[in-house]
Amino acid sequence: MTDATLxxxxxxxxxxRHCLTDPELRASHETDWTRRFSGRALAVxxxxxxGEVAAILRACADxxxxxxxxxxxxxxxxxxxxxxxxxVLSLLRLSEVGVVDLEAGEVTAGAGATLSAVQAxxxxxxxxxxxxxxxxxxxxxxxxxxxNAGGVxxxxxxxxxxxxxxxxxxxxxxxxxxxxPGMPKDNTGYDLGGLVxxxxxxxxxxTATRLRLVPRLAHRAVAVVGFADTAxxxxxxADLRRTLGSIMALELFTDAGMELVMRHASVAxxxxxxxxxxxLVEAGSEDLEPIDGLVAALEPFGVGDAAxxxxxxxxxxxxxxxxxxxxxxxxxxxxxxxxxVSVPLARYAELVDQAPSAVRAADxxxxxxxxxxxxxxxxxxxxxxPAADDESVDHAVLELVLELGGSVSAEHGxxxxxxxWLVRDRGEAxxxxxxxxxxxxxxxxxxxxxxxxxxS
Amino acid sequence: MTDATLxxxxxxxxxxRHCLTDPELRASHETDWTRRFSGRALAVxxxxxxGEVAAILRACADxxxxxxxxxxxxxxxxxxxxxxxxxVLSLLRLSEVGVVDLEAGEVTAGAGATLSAVQAxxxxxxxxxxxxxxxxxxxxxxxxxxxNAGGVxxxxxxxxxxxxxxxxxxxxxxxxxxxxPGMPKDNTGYDLGGLVxxxxxxxxxxTATRLRLVPRLAHRAVAVVGFADTAxxxxxxADLRRTLGSIMALELFTDAGMELVMRHASVAxxxxxxxxxxxLVEAGSEDLEPIDGLVAALEPFGVGDAAxxxxxxxxxxxxxxxxxxxxxxxxxxxxxxxxxVSVPLARYAELVDQAPSAVRAADxxxxxxxxxxxxxxxxxxxxxxPAADDESVDHAVLELVLELGGSVSAEHGxxxxxxxWLVRDRGEAxxxxxxxxxxxxxxxxxxxxxxxxxxS
Numbered sequence: 001m002t003d004a005t006l007x008x009x010x011x012x013x014x015x016x017r018h019c020l021t022d023p024e025l026r027a028s029h030e031t032d033w034t035r036r037f038s039g040r041a042l043a044v045x046x047x048x049x050x051g052e053v054a055a056i057l058r059a060c061a062d063x064x065x066x067x068x069x070x071x072x073x074x075x076x077x078x079x080x081x082x083x084x085x086x087x088v089l090s091l092l093r094l095s096e097v098g099v100v101d102l103e104a105g106e107v108t109a110g111a112g113a114t115l116s117a118v119q120a121x122x123x124x125x126x127x128x129x130x131x132x133x134x135x136x137x138x139x140x141x142x143x144x145x146x147x148n149a150g151g152v153x154x155x156x157x158x159x160x161x162x163x164x165x166x167x168x169x170x171x172x173x174x175x176x177x178x179x180x181p182g183m184p185k186d187n188t189g190y191d192l193g194g195l196v197x198x199x200x201x202x203x204x205x206x207t208a209t210r211l212r213l214v215p216r217l218a219h220r221a222v223a224v225v226g227f228a229d230t231a232x233x234x235x236x237x238a239d240l241r242r243t244l245g246s247i248m249a250l251e252l253f254t255d256a257g258m259e260l261v262m263r264h265a266s267v268a269x270x271x272x273x274x275x276x277x278x279x280l281v282e283a284g285s286e287d288l289e290p291i292d293g294l295v296a297a298l299e300p301f302g303v304g305d306a307a308x309x310x311x312x313x314x315x316x317x318x319x320x321x322x323x324x325x326x327x328x329x330x331x332x333x334x335x336x337x338x339x340x341v342s343v344p345l346a347r348y349a350e351l352v353d354q355a356p357s358a359v360r361a362a363d364x365x366x367x368x369x370x371x372x373x374x375x376x377x378x379x380x381x382x383x384x385x386p387a388a389d390d391e392s393v394d395h396a397v398l399e400l401v402l403e404l405g406g407s408v409s410a411e412h413g414x415x416x417x418x419x420x421w422l423v424r425d426r427g428e429a430x431x432x433x434x435x436x437x438x439x440x441x442x443x444x445x446x447x448x449x450x451x452x453x454x455x456s
Numbered sequence: 457m458t459d460a461t462l463x464x465x466x467x468x469x470x471x472x473r474h475c476l477t478d479p480e481l482r483a484s485h486e487t488d489w490t491r492r493f494s495g496r497a498l499a500v501x502x503x504x505x506x507g508e509v510a511a512i513l514r515a516c517a518d519x520x521x522x523x524x525x526x527x528x529x530x531x532x533x534x535x536x537x538x539x540x541x542x543x544v545l546s547l548l549r550l551s552e553v554g555v556v557d558l559e560a561g562e563v564t565a566g567a568g569a570t571l572s573a574v575q576a577x578x579x580x581x582x583x584x585x586x587x588x589x590x591x592x593x594x595x596x597x598x599x600x601x602x603x604n605a606g607g608v609x610x611x612x613x614x615x616x617x618x619x620x621x622x623x624x625x626x627x628x629x630x631x632x633x634x635x636x637p638g639m640p641k642d643n644t645g646y647d648l649g650g651l652v653x654x655x656x657x658x659x660x661x662x663t664a665t666r667l668r669l670v671p672r673l674a675h676r677a678v679a680v681v682g683f684a685d686t687a688x689x690x691x692x693x694a695d696l697r698r699t700l701g702s703i704m705a706l707e708l709f710t711d712a713g714m715e716l717v718m719r720h721a722s723v724a725x726x727x728x729x730x731x732x733x734x735x736l737v738e739a740g741s742e743d744l745e746p747i748d749g750l751v752a753a754l755e756p757f758g759v760g761d762a763a764x765x766x767x768x769x770x771x772x773x774x775x776x777x778x779x780x781x782x783x784x785x786x787x788x789x790x791x792x793x794x795x796x797v798s799v800p801l802a803r804y805a806e807l808v809d810q811a812p813s814a815v816r817a818a819d820x821x822x823x824x825x826x827x828x829x830x831x832x833x834x835x836x837x838x839x840x841x842p843a844a845d846d847e848s849v850d851h852a853v854l855e856l857v858l859e860l861g862g863s864v865s866a867e868h869g870x871x872x873x874x875x876x877w878l879v880r881d882r883g884e885a886x887x888x889x890x891x892x893x894x895x896x897x898x899x900x901x902x903x904x905x906x907x908x909x910x911x912s
Binding site for chain 1: 561
């Protein structure tokens with residue numbers, strides 16, 4: 001089949017206006033949010049139903065052309081843009097959000113629904129989505145499931161895989177798998193939804209999801225606390241996770257990061273006393289005011305003047321800004337290299353403290369800013385300075401992570417960016433086991449070629 | 457290879473005393489706890505290391521003999537006893553429990569460690585295991601992961617799959633997969649641990665696990681409340697799950713079940729007023745006394761005299777007995793048919809109310825007792841009366857479950873008992889997708905033949 005024949009067939013499936021071949025219309029689908037990854041697509045198709053998704057996959061399989069599934073294109077590892085010549089399958093039109101099951105706390109959402117759209121529907125009914133992240137207005141539920149997105153509440157509610165009660169997805173040969181609505185407890189064979197979650201579009205195209213919701217918290221309190229060094233902050237975080245029943249989020253950032261946030265986002269410091277490392281602690285409850293418990297839990301750490309606590313929405317928002325606007329502040333300084341890694345908690349402080357010197361050894365002019373979800377052992381290492389295609393600092397950080405027994409991707413995934421690291425991280429046996437599944441479900445390698453596996 | 461050659465090779469691997477061929481020594485491994493499932497084993501082998509497990513699997517693959525992995529043999533669906541002529545691979549010697557990582561709240565446990573052994577180690581350090589169930593003194597961690605065991609705290613902490621931070625397992629060809637310690641956030645390819653969890657020994661033999669722990673609760677309170685009908689109890693349960701922040705467990709049982717518990721387990725009723733349906737609600741907290749909140753949350757239901765609340769250990773234990781001793785009370789009346797099913801919460805009351813009449817239509821003399829984890833949509837339907845091999849009542853219940861859009865196995869799994877129901881429940885496409893994975897990892901069908909898939 002020629003490219004033109006395939007394009008014609010795709011037009012027949014989705015209609016003229018949903019098969020984009022004009023370079024200008026394709027452009028926003030061909031480069032991702034990081035500006036570090038881009039490639040040319042044969043076409044961008046926007047199906048309006050699961051049946052159309054199946055037909056597109058069959059057409060592409062027949063033509064031997066790869067398919068790159070795409071949601072909000074907010075990924076950070078090059079997994080949702082074409083490498084060259086593939087068909088981009090945009091799920092944005094499958095954006096329907098169903099009616100919330102009020103008693104069960106569940107909702108069905110199309111793959112193309114944005115997180116904020118689902119949050120709005122859920123919150124109107126006293127429920128909420130268990131995962132939240134900064135890209136909520138663009139990131140889609142399908143993409144978030146495909147990458148097993150995490151965010152700030154993983155320590156409380158788990159990542160997207162954990163929110164998935166049911167799913168609908170299409171295999172490479174056009175077979176539709178459907179388990180909607182799905183049940184919280186369902187031990188009927190392999191956990192196919194959990195397998196597709198985090199498979200980064202290499203096993204199936206997710207078209208709809210049944211999500212468990214979590215109670216919308218009536219009461220919240222946030223504290224930011226300064227520490228003299230990373231190890232003390234990590235020890236405090238570990239202690240809070242065990243003793244503070246209302247804990248919702250545990251974030252760490254450094255004074256260097258806060259400096260950038262204050263410069264670029266016009267955010268005031270939480271207190272006059274500056275400290276090298278800060279913890280942001282959020283507590284929440286369905287039925288009780290958590291602020292007294294939060295203050296009491298912080299007392300043992302003798303943080304004195306280096307603590308700010310807020311129970312009111314404006315005050316909480318102000319403290320959260322110190323952490324949430326890190327991404328924006330980094331981007332204002334340049335195009336950062338973003339390494340999203342995790343290590344066992346016992347090595348967390350070592351990673352945060354050693355990453356800057358490991359980076360400087362590779363590039364003496366580079367600046368390193370670490371922040372992240374300390375409650376999950378997750379660090380976002382941001383490096384400013386090196387050119388976008390200079391990977392020496394990335395290598396330095398990932399080598400350090402492997403030395404510390406960590407994972408080269410905590411929540412962003414492998415994409416195309418970290419393909420060379422997958423075997424080093426997981427080992428030959430595990431990658432071979434993954435590849436056996438990939439070949440069993442997608443023998444021709446149609447789905448997201450080049451993602452996860454080299455040369456796949 | 458003859459059977460004798462294989463047995464000789466197995467003896468060489470594990471040593472004479474850990475290769476049981478004497479019928480008397482084999483017996484306890486050949487019949488399960490339900491007394492409904494049994495079969496003859498060629499031998500029972502008890503490896504002492506992951507290397508021995510790998511060698512056993514290679515030997516059995518060479519001989520073309522099936523392997524039945526076995527933990528505490530407490531399963532309820534015939535998945536851990538031989539069908540006839542297989543080698544039983546007992547993991548009981550791999551029972552080591554490591555040192556708790558106090559800061560991270562994690563522990564490494566061998567597949568053969570019992571749940572109660574891991575609980576004891578965890579609780580001594582201020583942590584606890586997220587899953588608890590009645591068979592805790594016999595059930596092993598490996599078996600619990602392999603069957604994705606649930607229990608009473610799933611609504612709070614999720615099932616075993618959710619506790620698995622890392623794992624070690626052996627594939628059918630002897631390949632060892634190892635991801636220990638494992639990290640809470642780890643998006644490096646497919647979730648192999650989550651796939652092996654719940655695969656009932658058909659994909660790999662689990663040899664060790666890294667478990668996340670949960671804070672040991674310092675404060676607990678338990679209430680038992682009576683309701684005029686099932687629908688009111690389910691509505692109250694749904695409400696409590698959304699509004700009571702400290703909720704730990706939500707169990708439902710009926711007056712017919714409580715009658716049997718009182719008769720066989722000498723347990724006193726919770727209050728003088730008998731009601732058709734009861735909820736047991738457990739609340740807990742790391743740092744706050746939850747009893748006032750529990751009482752306040754129950755107030756809207758106007759349950760009047762039909763409520764008992766306890767904050768002290770003896771009182772809580774007494775109330776829990778009403779629910780926990782159901783299993784023992786059933787067994788005292790005969791060999792019950794145990795159907796473990798789930799339905800969407802909106803259909804829960806229908807299932808509980810209609811199951812007895814559906815059963816009576818199949819066997820007018822049968823008695824039906826329902827109880828279960830209403831917080832997860834999970835019902836245990838117990839039927840007393842019919843002979844062990846009379847499956848007509850099982851069929852009646854499972855047909856009703858499918859009509860209500862439910863799952864034929866909530867937490868016990870498919871085993872050999874429900875093999876014929878898997879396709880009806882999940883559909884041809886999903887089962888074909890599972891079988892493709894099975895064939896990719898175990899092409900000769902060595903691991904747990906006859907479990908999950910008919911004729912596998």
